[in-house]
Amino acid sequence: MNSKPFVKFSFAGALCALLHWITLADPLAIWHQRNSLSQTNPLFSVVYGNGLFVAVGESGTVLTSPDGIAWSRQNSGTSANLGPIIYGSGVFLVRGPNVLFRSNDGTTWTSSPWAGEEPIDWLDFANDRFFVFAHDLRVNGDHAIIFTSTDSTNWTRFNTGLSGAAGTVAYGNGLYAAVGTGFATVGLTAVPFVLTSTEATTWRGIYFDSPLYWNLSLNDVAFGNGRFVAVGDGANAYSLNGTNWNLALTSLHLDSIAFADGVFVTVGAGTVLTSTDGINWIARDPGGNFGLGGVAYGQNTFVAAGGLGIIVQSDPIVAMGLTRGLSTQLSLTGPSGRTCEINAVDQLLATNNWQTLGTVTLTNSAVSWTDPGSTNKPQRFYRAVLEQ
Numbered sequence: 001m002n003s004k005p006f007v008k009f010s011f012a013g014a015l016c017a018l019l020h021w022i023t024l025a026d027p028l029a030i031w032h033q034r035n036s037l038s039q040t041n042p043l044f045s046v047v048y049g050n051g052l053f054v055a056v057g058e059s060g061t062v063l064t065s066p067d068g069i070a071w072s073r074q075n076s077g078t079s080a081n082l083g084p085i086i087y088g089s090g091v092f093l094v095r096g097p098n099v100l101f102r103s104n105d106g107t108t109w110t111s112s113p114w115a116g117e118e119p120i121d122w123l124d125f126a127n128d129r130f131f132v133f134a135h136d137l138r139v140n141g142d143h144a145i146i147f148t149s150t151d152s153t154n155w156t157r158f159n160t161g162l163s164g165a166a167g168t169v170a171y172g173n174g175l176y177a178a179v180g181t182g183f184a185t186v187g188l189t190a191v192p193f194v195l196t197s198t199e200a201t202t203w204r205g206i207y208f209d210s211p212l213y214w215n216l217s218l219n220d221v222a223f224g225n226g227r228f229v230a231v232g233d234g235a236n237a238y239s240l241n242g243t244n245w246n247l248a249l250t251s252l253h254l255d256s257i258a259f260a261d262g263v264f265v266t267v268g269a270g271t272v273l274t275s276t277d278g279i280n281w282i283a284r285d286p287g288g289n290f291g292l293g294g295v296a297y298g299q300n301t302f303v304a305a306g307g308l309g310i311i312v313q314s315d316p317i318v319a320m321g322l323t324r325g326l327s328t329q330l331s332l333t334g335p336s337g338r339t340c341e342i343n344a345v346d347q348l349l350a351t352n353n354w355q356t357l358g359t360v361t362l363t364n365s366a367v368s369w370t371d372p373g374s375t376n377k378p379q380r381f382y383r384a385v386l387e388q
Contacts, residue, residue: 027315027386028263028274028302031286034069039309045256046305048298049087054106055294055305056082056094064106068303068313074107084294088125091152095120102152116155118145124178127171129200133180135165142183144193148200162205164193172223175242176200179218179230182207189214192235196242208235208247216249220266224259229278231257231266238278248279256304260297261319267292267304272312286312300335318362318384328374332384334362341385342369348381359387 043057053065058081062074076082078096085094094101096111098119103109114120118134125131132147132155144162147155164182171177175196182193182205191213194206208216218232230237230245231254237247254268264275269291272284286292292306302314318334332340339361343354360367374380 027317028265028282028284030315031272031284031304031312032315033287033310034065034303034313035063035071035309035311037063037071037073037309039063039071039073041309042307043293043305043309043311044081044083045085045294046296046303046311047085047087047092047294048296048303049092050090050105052106053296053298053303054085054087054092054103055303055311056085057305057309058082061309062094062106062109063311065303067299068301068311071311074109076101076109077111084123086123086125086130088130089128089150089152091130093123093125093130093152095123100152112153116147116157121165122167124168126169126176131169131178131200133166133168133178144180144195144203144205146178146195146200146203158201158203160195160203160205162193162195162203163188164195164205164207166193166195168220170221170223170228172228173226173242174198177221177223177228177230177239177242178203179221179232179237181217182209184209184211184214190217192216192218192230192232192237192247194218194230194237194239194245206243206245208237208245212249213247219255220257222257222259222264224264225262225276225278227278229257229259229264229275231255231268236278236281246279255292256294258295258297258302260302261300261317265295265297265302265304265314267295267306272304300333316386318386320382320384321366322382326375328371328377328380328382330369330371330382330384331366332360332362332369333366334384334386336362336364338362339387341387342371343383343385344371344373345381346377346379354383 041058046055055063060076060078062076065071092103122133134145144160166178166180169178178195192208195203216234218230221230239245257266270289273281275281292304295304316335321331323329
């Protein structure tokens, strides 16, 4: 897979805009190692919520950062391994060994024993509710069990009746889609597994039941750009409707996926990949051959965490929207306080002489800028360049 500039086009009438985000380069091509706490415990998961990145891992490790750059160690109150971590409805929720840890601010944590009938396999949050995934070995094989909650405290148990175990879930187009490991009809061999539901109570199972997919699994799923995208061990998959899935074989081990600003980012064993469609992927260099177990988006940047306490962060992204009128109006969103230069050309050529039209200072909300020179222009291409 060859790296290439990441560009995004939007159209308004005959006018189109080229959105090019950071100093004429692809922000997702550049990743920075951030952890300077002499932290060597492996990190298993990272999430963004309430203005804070929170990473968790081995021996009760909890690290927090407001920007992905400077990190602080927090007291979790345990020496047990923690992960995954999720955020929803104002609550951070972390799995421990048969216990859940909760925090409203990412720094002060309380614990409560898990009261479910089965041990926790994994956690997630989608749409409006928390999910705990488990499996039941006692009744005619291995069945996927799903607990749901709107407050992370009171849980409702659902036995899906489906052979397999799920781990993560995404919501889109009125559908929940969970992924994990199921079993083939012959020999109970492990195969990739998808569960779907409209209300998170009754679930339908989709099995990739073929020797071609034996001993493969799906580890995480995200929804964006009108599609579900799942990644895993030896297999990736995507679906436009959650019912019909396209699965592709891969030699990679991928653990986590996030979607934001029109881009899917997935990480795994020494790997960072990005894609806009879940089909064509670009390999990125995270700066070392270390495993990454989780990825999250916040503050206009992606942050991934993994083995040896490694934390890596992409360059910040500036997103641009366009409204066609008598004069074209641009809307820019990016890291607050940074200056963004606006460039334009009337034709895209092999060699472009971009004209600087002005600069704006980004804030916590979208900044509008109007191009008075766009009047009566049949077309004009724009790019936003984040100044260093």
